[in-house]
Amino acid sequence: MAGLPLLPGYSLYDPTALQKPIRQSLGWKKGVPLVQASHVSLLSEEDHDDLIRQERKLQFADKGRRSRTPPKFLPEWAVLEKKVLRFSGYFTEHIDGGPQVYRIRPVVICYYLLDDAIMVIEPKTPNSGLEQGRLLSRQRVPHPDGGFWHWTQLNLGMTLSLYGRKFVVCDCDPFTKEYLVSEGTELNNPLPIPQDPYNLLRRSRAESPSRGSDLRPRSAPLAPPSLRGVVLKFDTLVEGVDCGQPAVSPAVLLYRPEDLTIELRQPSYFDHTEIKKFSPVILRALKVPLSDTRKSGFVDIGEESEVGDWIMPRHLIPPANVNIFGRRVMVVGCDDYTSQFLKDFYGVEHSPPMKNVETRKPDESGSSGKTQSDIVPRPKIRRGLLNAKDAAILRFSAKLDSPDGEENDRNFILTYHLIDDTFEITELPKPGGLGGRILSRSHVPKPPPSENEKGAGKYAVRDIYNLDDFYIGSKLDVWGRHYIITGADRYVLNYVREHENEVSPKLYSSLANFFGQVESIDQEQQKEETACGEVE
Structure with missing residues (x-):
């Protein structure tokens, strides 16, 4: 079989062999995948000795001639992700009508190598009165000759035109200088940033020994x-x-x-x-x-x-x-x-x-x-913790007594404060009406007994409305408008009963009659509802 030529039809294997195993070359040892060593050496003895000699030569040879391990591959965006070129410069701002014709405003120009974007920042100066900070957000800026600005076009001493505003590039940081030189850019000599004449004027005024701490005339002596x-x-x-x-x-x-x-x-x-x-x-x-x-x-x-x-x-x-x-x-x-x-x-x-x-x-x-004779009114004396009597608030319902019949359907709530005898008026909203506050909390003077005085001068008396004037059916003259008290809360009756000796009998009797009538009306309504239920 060994001497037969390699021609189609000739078999090169033993047809009598039933098992044809393949040797396993991969394995696991203590949880770590390993490649098993081959039993048959792949190198001849001569090649093996030559490999040992080469390893010894690399081990003891000159370090400068040793082969370097190739660096780990990184994509371009990962290499340039946080690399920023930083330049310092200034731009000139003209002033109309000021003591100086122009101002020098220093800036910092940042160029991002990742996306070729430019950002301009002006450092903030205390008490400058200018809108400082970020002048140009990070973006690609068009070049006046077409395209966009690229870092290969940047150099010291040049004028950078960004959207019509011209910036003079004066200097850069060490990283920017090293990067540009390593890429073959010949940097010009750095330029100093000129001083702002307006800041010099302000500094000279602040440091002037003849200027006092106040704005008095110079002929006026300073007071002790x-x-x-x-x-x-x-x-x-x-x-x-x-x-x-x-x-x-x-x-x-x-x-x-x-x-x-x-x-x-x-x-x-x-x-x-x-x-x-x-x-x-x-x-x-x-x-x-x-x-x-x-x-x-x-x-x-x-x-x-x-x-x-x-x-x-x-x-x-x-x-x-x-x-x-x-x-x-x-x-x-x-x-x-x-x-x-x-x-x-x-x-x-x-x-x-x-x-x-x-x-x-x-x-x-x-x-x-x-x-x-006091120029400033003395502040009102504020009380501390209020007792239950002073903190009480009484509410009354009222209607407007007006010759105009269309205003008779308006309903009002009078809130009376016992602590200072003030009250406020609020109108209840109705369909088609707004409602809301009519009178803020204040004292309201009573009109004089005589009706001869007319106009606003009739309120010249110092007598003001108090709780005794809020009986059911009373008419209150509030700055020329007449309100009729039509009802009150149950809390008002309870308060009057507790302080019967401090209020007028007319107020107590009017409240008792009012709530007595209300109770009788409620009882009649309950009887009618009960009768209707029995009929059904």
């Missing part, structure tokens, strides 16, 4: 720390003319020793029927000369260099008369703080206190009140 923020308050009477006759009007004089300025204000008006308003200003805060500065019939305030003597606190010790721009002002009193100030600095004992001056407001608003 003990007088800074001190305000002296005097009660005064200002002489004037009303309809050709001499008249006197009250005013409050505020004196600031820090800058020797005087301010005149009208006293605050107080009225429980309106919102507290600020005091109108008669004379804004300025320095007043001690002598009369009127020239040719008009008032001349004058410059500080021309006027030497100013009104000082010693000229305002009550009682005193001072001339403020041709108007005689009589100082009649001062507050406690001012009295202590005059005692400490001038040795004045027992200064007259400020007085409350009773006056009437003009009849334009129709209300009247007190004119006090």
Whole structure:
């Protein structure tokens, strides 16, 4: 069989052999896949000896000539994922109408090698007044000559045009420099970023030794720390003319020793029927000369260099008369703080206190009140924890008494607060109507008994509505609109029963009659419903 030629039809195997095994070359040992060693050597003895000699030669040969292991393969996106070229530069911004013609604004230009995108960031400067931060988000920027900007086109000292704005590239970080040089780019010499002339001007102003910490004129001396923020308050009477006759009007004089300025204000008006308003200003805060500065019939305030003597606190010790721009002002009193100030600095004992001056407001608003010498109203005294009586709120139902018949179907809820005798009015919504709050929580004065006075001036009395006026069927005059009390909550009756000695008998009897009628109506309705059920 061995000498037969290899021709078709000749069999090269033993047909009598029944098993034809294949030797297993793979196996497992202790859970690790291994390749079993072949029983037959694949190399001849000569080749095996030559391989041993080559291994020894590689082991003891010069390290510089040893073959290097090929690096692990990485795709391009993984190699360039976090590689960013960082350049520093600036751009010039022109200013219209300023002391400087332009401004220098430094920026940082980042180029991402992964997707050839560019991002421009301007470092934030404290108190710059500019919208700094990210000027250009990460994106591919078109090149003026076509295509997009590429890192091969970037170099130091060049002008980078991004969407019409020109940036001057000045320098780069060490990684960018090493990368560009390794890729064959010849870098130009770095350029310094010019200083911003506007920042230099601001720095020179801040570091100037002639500039004080406040905005006073340079001729005005700095006040000692003990007088800074001190305000002296005097009660005064200002002489004037009303309809050709001499008249006197009250005013409050505020004196600031820090800058020797005087301010005149009208006293605050107080009225429980309106919102507290600020005091109108008669004379804004300025320095007043001690002598009369009127020239040719008009008032001349004058410059500080021309006027030497100013009104000082010693000229305002009550009682005193001072001339403020041709108007005689009589100082009649001062507050406690001012009295202590005059005692400490001038040795004045027992200064007259400020007085409350009773006056009437003009009849334009129709209300009247007190004119006090305090500029700022004293805050309302707030109570601590409220007792059950003060925290109680009583609710009444009411209707509008109007000659117009279309408004008689409007229903209202009057919420009365026992703590301060205030109430608010809310209209119940109906189909086609809005409803909502009609009157905010406030005191409402009663109209005077006489009906001769007309207009808003008839509410000039200080008597206000209280709980005794909210009996069933009473008519309340709320700023010219009449409301009729038609009902109340059951809680109102329970409260009146507990405090029967504190309320009027008319209120108690009206509530008892009202709820008695309501109970009788409910009983009749229950009887009718029971009768209807039996018939069915």
